[in-house]
Amino acid sequence: MKVLIAGLGSIGRRHLRNLTTLGVEEILLLRSQHSTLPDDELEGLPVLTDVQSALDYQPDAVIVSNPTALHLDIAIPAAERGIHLFLEKPLSHSMQRVNILRRAVEHGGGQVTVGFQFRFHPGLQQVKRLLDEGAIGKPSSAHAHWGEYLPSWHPWEDYRQGYSARPELGGGVILTLCHPFDYLRWLFGEVTALWAFAGHLSDLKIAVEDTAEIGLRFESSVLAGVHLDYVQRPPAHRLEFIGTGGTIRWGNASGAVHLYRASAGEWELFPAPAGFERNDLFLEQMRHFLAVVRNEAPPSCTLEDGVRALELALAAHESAQSGLAIHLQGKANLPPAG
Numbered sequence: 623m624k625v626l627i628a629g630l631g632s633i634g635r636r637h638l639r640n641l642t643t644l645g646v647e648e649i650l651l652l653r654s655q656h657s658t659l660p661d662d663e664l665e666g667l668p669v670l671t672d673v674q675s676a677l678d679y680q681p682d683a684v685i686v687s688n689p690t691a692l693h694l695d696i697a698i699p700a701a702e703r704g705i706h707l708f709l710e711k712p713l714s715h716s717m718q719r720v721n722i723l724r725r726a727v728e729h730g731g732g733q734v735t736v737g738f739q740f741r742f743h744p745g746l747q748q749v750k751r752l753l754d755e756g757a758i759g760k761p762s763s764a765h766a767h768w769g770e771y772l773p774s775w776h777p778w779e780d781y782r783q784g785y786s787a788r789p790e791l792g793g794g795v796i797l798t799l800c801h802p803f804d805y806l807r808w809l810f811g812e813v814t815a816l817w818a819f820a821g822h823l824s825d826l827k828i829a830v831e832d833t834a835e836i837g838l839r840f841e842s843s844v845l846a847g848v849h850l851d852y853v854q855r856p857p858a859h860r861l862e863f864i865g866t867g868g869t870i871r872w873g874n875a876s877g878a879v880h881l882y883r884a885s886a887g888e889w890e891l892f893p894a895p896a897g898f899e900r901n902d903l904f905l906e907q908m909r910h911f912l913a914v915v916r917n918e919a920p921p922s923c924t925l926e927d928g929v930r931a932l933e934l935a936l937a938a939h940e941s942a943q944s945g946l947a948i949h950l951q952g953k954a955n956l957p958p959a960g
Contacts, residue, residue, distance in 0.1 A: 623915065624648040626681040628673075628696040629688030631785075632776060633710060635663065636901070637685050640908045652676040652696070654688070677703055683915045684708070687737075689785035690792025691715045697734075698723050704730035706915045708908075710737040712800050712935060713928040715792030720929060727925060735911045735921040736928030738804040739903040742910070745872050748879045748892050749863065750809055752870055757881060759867025761810065764846040766802040766861050769854025772826060786852075787828040794830035795850045796820060796938050802848045803934040804927065806838065809863075810846070813934060815839040815949050820942035824853045836938050 625646055627634050630653055641649055651669045670676040673696060677684075683706040686696045693714050697707055701723060713736055714720060727734055740746055753761060773781040785791035786798040796818075807813065820834035832852040839845055859874035871880040877894030913919040937948040 623683070623912070624650065624679070624681045626650045626652055626676055626679070626684045626700075628652040628676070628684060628686050629654075629692075629710075630664065631687065631689075634685070634687035636904055637687060637708075637908060638663070640901070640905050641685075643905065644909055644912060646912070650676060650679055650681060673699055677705070681705060683911070686710055690797060691785075691790060694719045694723055698726050701726035701730045701732055701734070704732045706732045706911075707734045708737060708911045709734055709925075709928060711804070711928065712792070712797050712932045713925070714932060715797060717932070717936065720932070724925065733914050733921055734925035734928075735914055736804075736923045736925065736931075737907065738801060738923045738927070738931070739907045740801050740805050741808060741923055742903045742906040743877070744895055744898065745877045745879050745892070746805060746809075746861075749861070749870055749872055752879070752881060753809060753863065757868065757883065758863065758865030758870055759884075761842070761844050761863055761865045764806060764810070764844060764861065764863045765849075766806060766846070767849045768799050768802065768859045769849065769851040770799075770857040770859070771855045772828070772832070772852035774855070774857075782827055787826075787830060789830050793828070794939075795832055795852050796834050796836075796935050799850045800931055800935045802850075803931040804923070806840075806846055806848070807927075807930060807934070810840045810842050810844045812841045812930070813838050813950055814841050815947055816934060816937045816941060817947040818938040818941040820938065824851075826852060828852075831942070834938065834942070836941075838934075 623646055625641055627638055630651060649667055651664060651667050653669055653671060677700060684696065684700040685708045686693050687710045690712055693709060697709055700707055772786060776784055781787055786793045816838055818834060818836040820831040822831055823833045826832055834850045836848040861872045863870040868884045869882040877898055879892040881890045910919060910922055914921050941948045
């Protein structure tokens with residue numbers, strides 16, 4: 623199998639290491655040469671700087687891990703050639719050209735997997751099983767909280783220069799930390815309405831929002847809140863689900879799930895697997911993608927899943943700017959402009 627990696631920042635390097643771990647031997651690199659990381663681990667790998675020349679090598683798959691605003695520059699021509707795509711989240715910074723990507727995928731016949739790795743977290747998979755089996759009765763509400771100090775993400779570089787801090791590259795906390803839009807939809811189904819408040823509320827020297835509070839209403843009648851920020855120290859990423867028969871809590875730090883069944887009146891612990899570490903999410907995600915490329919499995923997170931998450935993130939921006947709730951009922955099945 624031949625895999626092209628487009629973008630060699632921190633996530634591209636992680637995918638490179640995981641591909642090597644999983645036994646992929648033919649790896650090509652498409653680079654802009656703007657990475658701030660050392661190139662030691664890239665030594666000996668073919669490096670190209672032109673998209674069409676890279677695609678002429680006829681890779682079986684392309685991993686798109688360059689800055690968000692540049693994703694479709696790679697994804698569309700690769701899809702037109704029928705190449706399987708692993709597309710980092712969010713799939714873009716706007717809905718422009720999303721329909722062009724859809725048509726390219728349909729014409730080329732390749733598969734698209736979107737990189738929402740939390741679908742592979744054993745704790746969230748346990749949460750889904752508990753919700754599906756009715757462990758807390760009928761779910762009524764949920765809350766996702768994710769705060770993480772931006773300058774600590776990549777201590778080797780000036781945080782102001784990273785794509786997460788730059789509006790022209792698709793930065794801002796809503797797009798960059800958009801995982802809750804995907805995993806809440808994975809757990810509860812489609813969103814019918816959304817409201818948001820967001821802004822640059824810290825002393826970080828960035829031109830994007832660093833804090834957001836977002837409310838979601840699902841077709842299933844569940845109400846959810848999402849908090850995102852670039853400010854919090856120490857970092858925190860946690861979830862709580864409330865139902866008519868109990869409560870479920872998950873914390874990213876431990877990876878464990880806590881279940882309170884009202885009928886039993888006590889908490890039950892589902893610990894993370896022994897030896898579990900963060901890279902396991904990405905490793906399992908890449909293992910799955912390679913199975914998709916070999917036609918052994920359908921994508922667990924499809925292009926349309928990625929489109930829905932992007933629509934929610936953009937709706938949050940729209941709501942924060944307008945001060946109005948955004949109604950999405952029926953909108954999910956309409957093709958967006960672009």
